[in-house]
Amino acid sequence: MESSYADNPQSLSAITAYLFAQRETVLNSWRTACQGDATLSKGLSLSREEFNNLLPLILDILEARLLGKAPEADPALTAQAHGLHRWQKSFSLIDTMREVAHLTQILYTELKRFQALFPQTDAHLLLDVNQQISQIMQEAMEGSVVKYDDLQRLEATQRSAALQQAVDKMTALSQERITILRTSAHDLQGGLGIINGAAYMLKLEGLSEEQREQYLDMLSRNLASVETMLTNLMDLSRLEAGEEKLQFKTMDVAPFLHEIVQSGQALAAERKLLLRAEGPASLLAETDPVKLQRIIQNLLLNALKYTSTGFISISWALENDARWIVSIQDSGPGLPSALATVFGDLLKPTVEATSVLSVDAAEPVAVLPINVPTIPPSEELRVMGHQANQGEGIGLQIVKRLCELLKASLEIESITGRGTLFRVRLPIRYSAKQTGDDTNGSV
Numbered sequence: 001m002e003s004s005y006a007d008n009p010q011s012l013s014a015i016t017a018y019l020f021a022q023r024e025t026v027l028n029s030w031r032t033a034c035q036g037d038a039t040l041s042k043g044l045s046l047s048r049e050e051f052n053n054l055l056p057l058i059l060d061i062l063e064a065r066l067l068g069k070a071p072e073a074d075p076a077l078t079a080q081a082h083g084l085h086r087w088q089k090s091f092s093l094i095d096t097m098r099e100v101a102h103l104t105q106i107l108y109t110e111l112k113r114f115q116a117l118f119p120q121t122d123a124h125l126l127l128d129v130n131q132q133i134s135q136i137m138q139e140a141m142e143g144s145v146v147k148y149d150d151l152q153r154l155e156a157t158q159r160s161a162a163l164q165q166a167v168d169k170m171t172a173l174s175q176e177r178i179t180i181l182r183t184s185a186h187d188l189q190g191g192l193g194i195i196n197g198a199a200y201m202l203k204l205e206g207l208s209e210e211q212r213e214q215y216l217d218m219l220s221r222n223l224a225s226v227e228t229m230l231t232n233l234m235d236l237s238r239l240e241a242g243e244e245k246l247q248f249k250t251m252d253v254a255p256f257l258h259e260i261v262q263s264g265q266a267l268a269a270e271r272k273l274l275l276r277a278e279g280p281a282s283l284l285a286e287t288d289p290v291k292l293q294r295i296i297q298n299l300l301l302n303a304l305k306y307t308s309t310g311f312i313s314i315s316w317a318l319e320n321d322a323r324w325i326v327s328i329q330d331s332g333p334g335l336p337s338a339l340a341t342v343f344g345d346l347l348k349p350t351v352e353a354t355s356v357l358s359v360d361a362a363e364p365v366a367v368l369p370i371n372v373p374t375i376p377p378s379e380e381l382r383v384m385g386h387q388a389n390q391g392e393g394i395g396l397q398i399v400k401r402l403c404e405l406l407k408a409s410l411e412i413e414s415i416t417g418r419g420t421l422f423r424v425r426l427p428i429r430y431s432a433k434q435t436g437d438d439t440n441g442s443v
Helices: 002-007 012-021 023-035 048-052 055-066 075-088 093-117 123-203 209-240 253-263 265-270 289-306 337-343 380-384 394-405
Strands: 249-252 273-278 284-287 310-318 323-330 409-415 419-427
Touching: 012 023, 012 055, 012 093, 012 123, 023 048, 023 055, 023 093, 055 075, 055 123, 075 093, 075 123, 093 123, 123 209, 249 253, 253 265, 253 273, 253 284, 253 289, 253 310, 253 323, 265 273, 284 289, 284 419, 289 310, 289 323, 289 394, 289 419, 394 409
Parallel strands: 273 310
Antiparallel strands: 249 284, 310 323, 323 419, 409 419
């Protein structure tokens, strides 16, 4: 190879052959130069192949041009592909351009070395090679600029779309809160009206003992209903404000669930419903028992309240090493579709491809009316079963937010006239970050 240089050092092919022979040296010197640049740190962690990326192909294109041949690769597309690679590696446009500038200087240096080795080389020939190097490196920079510009425009569009989605979501949530408050205010007004009416009737003379008992019962039931609604609104407000504290502990949830089911047996018997519990005799899991009780007890109350005849079952099982499942299924009328219109996509219930209630027939509905007491004792299930259907929807939002606190998913399947299934998937254990590092485990 050296003899060819000596025989015709002024040949363009000789310069091309020299640059090719120095290809590895050029790329190694390029990396060394980039590593020595204090403003460039991204490339230090890249492997040789990742760092070089498509630059050897750029050098192939340069060689083809020097020899007057058509390059096998498109220079613009190659440069843009290199720009995409650097973008994906978190390089800024300035970083990428500085890298290309370093490579350009390395090529100029090699050209000077060739001239030192063969001083008789025609200066015009060296100038032409210099211009070709400058041109191909300029195209490499422009390709990167074009790709970065495209990617930044795309990123800006995506950010704009994400912001718009966030605004739309906040608007929908705001509208939904207004709807809930309006409905709650209407229900509270109605409950207070009944209370006032019953209190007025009790003042009348000549009431029979039976009539007096009826008005007292009406007064008591509606006072309890109004109290529950106000409690629910306060609970929801506290949850949305992030004021709920989690108290995690490892416990056997099986007897815990049996106890909740047992607390509903009196109301089930009163309504002539068969209430059953089925699951492993023991299932150890880390959870907040108070939050879990509020979730399960109120879903059970809802099933007891809206199922007129038939069955209600609560079952639980270990799904895998990470999660366990508890399900509440009833043979009631299914969820009223009108409520879905009120609450829209707030809950986004899931209907699996393996839907228990049938894939084709399952009707996901956004909400279910539930009155949720604050950590009610077991006897309160029986009392609450007699309350008016007020504050519908607030309870389920509380259940949903409690599920979110416990990192649990709430899934709903429903078929009109056949029943509804609520499925809650909960973690077996929580990370230290989720449970908190303090001694009482609150977050």
